[in-house]
Amino acid sequence: MVAKNLKVxxxxxxxxxxxxxxxxxxAGWDPVLVCKHADTLAQVKAPGLQITGLKGTHTVPLSAVQTIxxxxxxxxxxxxATKANDGVAAAEALLPKLKPDSVVVSLQNGISEDALAEVLGRERVTGCVVGWGATHTGCGKLEVTSDxxxxxxxIDHQPDGRLEMIRPMLAAVQPTRISDNIMGxxxxxxxxxxxxxxxxxxxxVTLGELLAVRKIRSIFIALMQEALAVATAMGIRVAPSTGxxxxxxxxxxxxxxxxQVKRHLVIRMIGLKYRRIRSSSLQSLERGRPTEIDYLNGYICDRADDHGVPVPVNRxxxxMIKAIEAKQRPLSMENMADPVFAEF
Incomplete structure (x- = not known):
């Protein structure tokens, strides 16, 4: 039984x-939520966060502050749970609030555990994969969109009794399992x-439109092949995809x-199943915000540099995404006609 009086x-x-x-x-814990936007902060405190979607409808008042x-x-x-781009700065601000045995669980996109560990110490950082989805629907309003x-x-693949403390807390949100291969x-x-x-x-475009195009499916496969080669060089045993x-x-x-035909068929089926999804990076660009590319394909490129693995498609x-962020390229399917993708 995990104590409910933990400082969370x-x-x-x-x-x-x-x-x-x-x-x-x-579930009985009293987490303090750091919410940087003043209007959302007020809503979170009273009447509370409004949750809709696959987990039902709930209004939950929370303890909240505006800064770390x-x-x-x-x-x-x-x-x-910040954006990956904000992760290191948030970790630096967080450091004075921690004890020697505090645990920091990363809920971020991409792989930011190593960067957090450089600031917080490896002994404090726990890796976590978030395999479900949610989205904003308004000020203080969130919708759970996928289970x-x-x-x-x-993160060092060592036995860690603290994981049994973390598991029931996360299990209050979604089913939670412990892995001995979290980096994989x-x-x-x-x-x-x-x-x-x-x-x-x-x-x-949406995922359905994206993966209906054979050339894009071929680029998808090439990105995966490069990423797997980097993982092999790093000594990572990549786990099967979520599920x-x-x-x-x-x-x-x-x-x-x-x-090749089978690979294209599998990717096409992914596109059909999730055809309405718009990528989170696309949504960031549409709002004029930076993406988390440095922690996605950028991470693959950085590790490729460390191990001498060629990753031209990821580069x-x-x-291209950096150029879109800088307003030097449009958001368009025409980007796929760029000479850099000519071989596909």
Whole structure:
């Protein structure tokens, strides 16, 4: 039984952080939510966060502050749910609020655990895969849009009794399991996001429209092949995709015509199943905000540099999204006609 009087904070009042804090509160913990927007902060306190969607309708008042500096000291557990781009700065601000044995659980996109560990210490950082979805629908209003699970684990693959303390807290939100290969689980999600999120951002279309195009499916496969080569060089055993439905090693093995046809068919089916989804990076660009590309394909490129692995397609994707962020390119399917993708 995990004590309900733990000092808990959730840093980041976006869709994932907000829903997580709300259901922990309903389960008996009292997390303090860091919410930087004043109008949302007032709503969170009273009448409370309004949650709709797959987990029903709830209004949950929460303890909340506007900045990390307002958090109490001596925090036991922190759930770190900022945008990946803000993660290191938030960790630096968080450091004075922690104890030597505090735990910081990263709920961010991409792989930011190593960067957080450089600031907070590896012994404090716990990896976590968020395998479900939620979105903003208004000020202080969030909708749970897809079910799934949390996966937590020690980033150095060591036995860690603290995971049994974290699990029931996250299980109040979504089913939660402990993995002895959390970096492989994180990399698994990274691989799919480096394709879906990034290509969706470049083209400006839904996943269904995106994966109906053969050339884009071929680029999708190339991105995956490069990412898997980097994982191999890093010594990471990439886990099957969330839900265990896609084994990347089997999916990418072989080069015959039949194997290629099967790969295209699987990707096409993904597009049909999730046809209405617009990538989060695309949504960021449409709002004039930076994407998390540095923690997706950018992470793959950085690790490729460390290990001397060529990743030309991932580099092209990073460069193109940076150009879109800088308003030097439009959001358009025409980006796929760029000479950098001529081989596809």
């Amino acid at each position: 904070a959730v840093v980041g009042a976006g869709a994932i952080g907000g829903v997580t804090a709300a259901f922990m509160k309903k 500096t307002e958090l109490p000291t001596g925090l036991d557990i922190v759930f770190h 799934g699970e949390f996966i937590v684990g020690n 689980e994180l990399y698994s999600k990274l691989m799919i996001n480096a394709c879906i999120n990034s290509l969706g951002a470049i083209t400006g 265990g439905k896609l084994d990347y090693y089997r999916f990418l093995a072989g080069s015959g015509v039949l194997k 092209a994707v990073v460069a």
